[in-house]
Amino acid sequence: MRKNCLVDFHTHILPKMDDGARDVQTSVEMLKALYDQGVTHCVLTPHYMNDSESVEHFIDRRERSYEILKEACKGQIVPEIALGAEVHLNKEMSNDDLKPLCMGNSNIIMLEFPSSKFQYWMIDEIEHIAFEQNIDIMFAHVDRLLDYFTPSQLEQVFGFEDFIYQLNNISLRSMKKRLAFYHYYSKDMPIVLGSDSHDIKHRAPDFSKSMRRIKWFPYGNRIKRSVEATSEILLKEIFG
Numbered sequence: 001m002r003k004n005c006l007v008d009f010h011t012h013i014l015p016k017m018d019d020g021a022r023d024v025q026t027s028v029e030m031l032k033a034l035y036d037q038g039v040t041h042c043v044l045t046p047h048y049m050n051d052s053e054s055v056e057h058f059i060d061r062r063e064r065s066y067e068i069l070k071e072a073c074k075g076q077i078v079p080e081i082a083l084g085a086e087v088h089l090n091k092e093m094s095n096d097d098l099k100p101l102c103m104g105n106s107n108i109i110m111l112e113f114p115s116s117k118f119q120y121w122m123i124d125e126i127e128h129i130a131f132e133q134n135i136d137i138m139f140a141h142v143d144r145l146l147d148y149f150t151p152s153q154l155e156q157v158f159g160f161e162d163f164i165y166q167l168n169n170i171s172l173r174s175m176k177k178r179l180a181f182y183h184y185y186s187k188d189m190p191i192v193l194g195s196d197s198h199d200i201k202h203r204a205p206d207f208s209k210s211m212r213r214i215k216w217f218p219y220g221n222r223i224k225r226s227v228e229a230t231s232e233i234l235l236k237e238i239f240g
């Protein structure tokens with residue numbers, strides 16, 4: 001990884017795909033804002049929900065949106081981009097082939113827990129995806145789970161060896177969140193960051209201070225090194 005490489009693993013930048021960028025001009029503005037904040041690589045992760053759309057339909061829609069974005073980015077200075085999805089965890093979703101939803105050239109899928117109470121079918125689905133479909137799991141914005149999962153449920157979520165844990169940058173601003181996350185952090189846990197940006201105003205790209213804020217964790221330098229090392233490995237898999 002070249003020096004100062006910074007990756008945004010979670011964005012809603014593709015135009016008209018979900019509740020993110022409303023038009024392609026917004027998409028380009030978001031990408032330019034990320035570049036200005038030092039982001040060199042960006043994964044585009046629109047929401048995917050298997051109870052409202054087939055994987056094939058989503059991929060087709062995503063491809064059309066991406067073509068429009070690529071055209072609009074010509075001549076602009078923006079981060080390198082790869083396609084992915086923020087995949088909402090649903091019952092029986094592991095019956096579908098989920099590999100097309102993986103990030104770029106990798107075998108990594110980003111899974112989002114429902115914003116409901118923890119239920120045990122969720123763990124069953126995750127294990128099916130990970131161990132039967134042989135897909136590497138990245139949990140989206142795990143900082144949110146700290147608000148509504150119990151300690152024992154969080155132990156399960158953070159107890160998967162080799163799973164990747166994505167934090168939203170906004171959580172780094174909160175001392176309460178940093179301390180809560182640190183409680184479940186273990187040495188060598190793969191951690192990455194994401195802006196989860198949806199627009200250019202209310203949920204705008206916010207990478208400018210993220211790496212500095214990581215140092216505000218207890219043992220922040222160790223977590224910063226984990227983010228850098230994980231990003232370096234995943235960059236090769238996703239963009240390679």
Ligand SMILES: [Fe+2]
Nearest residue numbers: 010012086196
């Ligand atoms: Fe998101």
